[in-house]
Amino acid sequence: MLYSEKVMEHFANPRNVGEIEDANAIGEVGNKKCGDIMKIYMKIENEVIVDIKFKTFGCGAAVATSSMATELVKGKTIKEALAITNKAVVEALEGLPPVKMHCSVLAEEAIKSAIADYYRRQGIDPEPIVGCSLKCESCHSHG
Amino acid sequence: MIYVDNAATTRLKPEVLEKMMPYLTDHFGNPSSIYTSGREAKIAVNSARAGIAAALGATESEIFFTGSGSEADNWAIKGVAHAAKGKHLITSAIEHHAVLHCFEYLGRNGYEVTYLPVDSLGLVNPEDLKNAIREDTALISIMTANNEIGTIQPIPQLAAIAREHKIPFHTDAVQAFGHIPLNVNELGVDLLSVSAHKIGGPKGVGALYIRKGTKITQFIHGGAQENGKRASTENVAGIVGFAHAAALAIRNLDENAKKVTELRDYYIKRVKETIPYCVLNGHPELRLPGNSNFSFEFIEGESLLLSLDMKGIEASSGSACTSGSLDPSHVLLAIGLPHEIAHGSLRISFSEDNTKEEVDTIIAELGPIVQRLRDMSPLYEGIKNKA
Numbered sequence: 001m002l003y004s005e006k007v008m009e010h011f012a013n014p015r016n017v018g019e020i021e022d023a024n025a026i027g028e029v030g031n032k033k034c035g036d037i038m039k040i041y042m043k044i045e046n047e048v049i050v051d052i053k054f055k056t057f058g059c060g061a062a063v064a065t066s067s068m069a070t071e072l073v074k075g076k077t078i079k080e081a082l083a084i085t086n087k088a089v090v091e092a093l094e095g096l097p098p099v100k101m102h103c104s105v106l107a108e109e110a111i112k113s114a115i116a117d118y119y120r121r122q123g124i125d126p127e128p129i130v131g132c133s134l135k136c137e138s139c140h141s142h143g
Numbered sequence: 144m145i146y147v148d149n150a151a152t153t154r155l156k157p158e159v160l161e162k163m164m165p166y167l168t169d170h171f172g173n174p175s176s177i178y179t180s181g182r183e184a185k186i187a188v189n190s191a192r193a194g195i196a197a198a199l200g201a202t203e204s205e206i207f208f209t210g211s212g213s214e215a216d217n218w219a220i221k222g223v224a225h226a227a228k229g230k231h232l233i234t235s236a237i238e239h240h241a242v243l244h245c246f247e248y249l250g251r252n253g254y255e256v257t258y259l260p261v262d263s264l265g266l267v268n269p270e271d272l273k274n275a276i277r278e279d280t281a282l283i284s285i286m287t288a289n290n291e292i293g294t295i296q297p298i299p300q301l302a303a304i305a306r307e308h309k310i311p312f313h314t315d316a317v318q319a320f321g322h323i324p325l326n327v328n329e330l331g332v333d334l335l336s337v338s339a340h341k342i343g344g345p346k347g348v349g350a351l352y353i354r355k356g357t358k359i360t361q362f363i364h365g366g367a368q369e370n371g372k373r374a375s376t377e378n379v380a381g382i383v384g385f386a387h388a389a390a391l392a393i394r395n396l397d398e399n400a401k402k403v404t405e406l407r408d409y410y411i412k413r414v415k416e417t418i419p420y421c422v423l424n425g426h427p428e429l430r431l432p433g434n435s436n437f438s439f440e441f442i443e444g445e446s447l448l449l450s451l452d453m454k455g456i457e458a459s460s461g462s463a464c465t466s467g468s469l470d471p472s473h474v475l476l477a478i479g480l481p482h483e484i485a486h487g488s489l490r491i492s493f494s495e496d497n498t499k500e501e502v503d504t505i506i507a508e509l510g511p512i513v514q515r516l517r518d519m520s521p522l523y524e525g526i527k528n529k530a
Contacts, residue, residue, distance in 0.1 A: 003449075011449060017519050028521065032483035035443050035462060035471065039521040055521040057483075059445035059462070063519065 004094040010064035027113025038110040061100035069107035150492035156343035166380035191386030200326035212317035212338030213241035215351035220245040222359035227281035265294030287319035292425030293434025302331035321392030344388030348381035403432040433493040441523040442516040
């Protein structure tokens with residue numbers, strides 16, 4: 001498994017690890033069976049993601065993509081955050097091995113899952129805004 | 144660097160390289176050639192064959208050199224299956240992929256395969272083997288010792304069952320050879336695979352023991368090498384190195400096994416003392432001297448390996464992420480581990496070159512690494528809050 005230097009750097013020194021006590025958006029994707037779980041905590045104020053933290057159970061790529069995704073999203077508006085794709089995460093990490101691409105998908109989904117939770121807490125149906133129902137239960141089915 | 148992945152491969156012993164060197168330089172002749180340099184090479188191959196035969200309690204004509212342990216497994220399994228009339232085959236659920244994937248291949252091509260389960264310690268139950276045998280069973284293949292969890296199977300007992308029914312019995316002894324005493328007649332096996340690079344020999348050379356009278360097809364068509372059964376100009380230097388590594392391993396077996404077992408037991412004891420939420424996988428006693436395999440709950444194995452590597456420690460895991468497939472190790476699932484615990488496994492395999500100081504360093508690094516990954520893991524949140 002050959003990881004880029006950027007991936008290794010984010011794995012060794014992941015940004016934004018932890019929890020946010022007064023988070024108003026929490027998303028969790030993946031499952032134990034697959035060996036990847038990402039949990040994202042956000043503090044959203046006036047449609048801006050003012051703080052973000054993550055917890056990840058998974059491989060080096062899962063940790064690095066979580067770290068990079070939180071960096072890309074921090075300080076952005078919800079609209080901007082929703083526009084960040086897994087490809088953007090991969091590019092920012094200077095590439096991922098093909099078998100690890102699903103980790104970047106998981107990171108994108110984790111961000112969307114937290115934003116969906118933000119809307120749900122306000123009684124707003126997130127689906128028209130966020131898209132995907134985020135019931136991505138099957139292992140690495142996202143290719 | 145601390146290298147503790149000796150079940151993956153071992154460092155080539157300097158004295159083995161020294162024995163190989165003349166055959167990579169001056170004695171470059173083809174063993175099939177009649178002139179002096181060819182004859183020298185032929186003599187070297189013959190003498191190596193005698194050496195491997197002696198190490199296994201076999202006769203020279205029963206030893207066939209191959210390009211690897213995997214090749215020996217492939218030849219044994221496909222060769223016996225293809226030479227037999229019966230279409231039923233038996234193996235275990237925890238074989239190395241070199242064995243398992245041969246059976247899966249045969250299973251897709253007209254054979255029926257029974258995969259024997261193992262218990263939580265990784266042992267095959269001889270009763271299960273008895274019950275699986277049919278009129279048309281053509282081959283039984285059960286590994287001597289497992290590469291991931293180190294469990295040593297009761298081969299004499301299993302092979303005796305096969306012999307009662309006149310069914311050829313193969314064992315993949317790649318992990319066991321040179322580490323525990325092996326004698327083909329005491330084991331009662333008909334075919335046995337070994338490899339050089341697990342015992343301080345070179346990569347790219349293995350051997351298959353085929354008991355006289357065993358029906359098996361030719362593996363590589365071509366020249367008359369390996370008694371016409373496996374064509375290819377011999378890897379002379381590799382074969383010479385293999386025989387020398389085997390001789391050293393057999394000569395020092397008791398001493399090395401004692402030393403390595405002590406290191407392993409010390410490591411196991413220290414892990415249990417210092418790291419909570421860990422499980423030792425495999426058998427507490429019937430296990431290879433150098434093998435340890437722990438699952439650390441709430442974390443994933445590849446992250447653990449990368450973190451250890453950053454501290455200069457090279458080890459192995461059974462997580463999906465390190466296997467390149469989607470599932471964690473089939474061995475860890477077969478002994479009944481849930482997926483998430485199988486993902487968090489760490490195999491540390493010692494050789495006689497490792498030291499107690501190295502174990503102390505590993506322990507000093509491992510605890511904080513496991514804790515850091517747990518602190519990052521959402522699975523650990525509830526546990527931490529409870530504590």
